[in-house]
Amino acid sequence: MNARTYFSNLSSPVIRTIDELSVMADAGLSELYSHCRSCIDRGRSRGQNTREWEEELCYIQREQEIRELRALVHKQWLEEQSQNNHDVPDEDWNINENMTN
Numbered sequence: 001m002n003a004r005t006y007f008s009n010l011s012s013p014v015i016r017t018i019d020e021l022s023v024m025a026d027a028g029l030s031e032l033y034s035h036c037r038s039c040i041d042r043g044r045s046r047g048q049n050t051r052e053w054e055e056e057l058c059y060i061q062r063e064q065e066i067r068e069l070r071a072l073v074h075k076q077w078l079e080e081q082s083q084n085n086h087d088v089p090d091e092d093w094n095i096n097e098n099m100t101n
Helices: 003-007 018-022 026-045 051-085 095-100
Strands: none
Touching (some): 018 051, 026 051
């Protein structure tokens, strides 16, 4: 079931916990973000209170920020590991052979 189907008949969002958002797939999180955003826009145009939708959207945005930051930090770590691995001798290099020559 996608987010639009789930939320189509609701006047207020189903508030998710940060634990639920943390295990949601990126595509599902993105879809949920889009749906909340459109509900806020639609509610505002009708003069409705959109506070609950806005609060849900904040949690979704925070989870997206956490994932983006985690990906960036991981990319930097991988680059550092790659640079550090160039300083280490190859596994095939045998120190005993080089010492006897």
